[in-house]
Amino acid sequence: MISDASEAAIDQIVATCNGDMRGALKALLLVNEQLEAELAQFYAAAGLDGMARGSNVLH
Numbered sequence: 001m002i003s004d005a006s007e008a009a010i011d012q013i014v015a016t017c018n019g020d021m022r023g024a025l026k027a028l029l030l031v032n033e034q035l036e037a038e039l040a041q042f043y044a045a046a047g048l049d050g051m052a053r054g055s056n057v058l059h
Contacts, residue, residue: 002010017023043049 014024
């Protein structure tokens with residue numbers, strides 16, 4: 001079940017993209033890619049390079 005805070009965040013993201021659902025999804029995917037890259041850097045810095053390529057990546 002999605003929380004009220006999550007619902008509000010979704011509404012805000014879509015509103016920021018002027019109601020364009022495709023644009024909102026694209027923005028979220030770009031943010032996700034950036035976060036994955038940062039996580040990979042953290043894993044590499046911690047000596048856990050294999051974890052950066054693990055099964056927890058969405059794509």
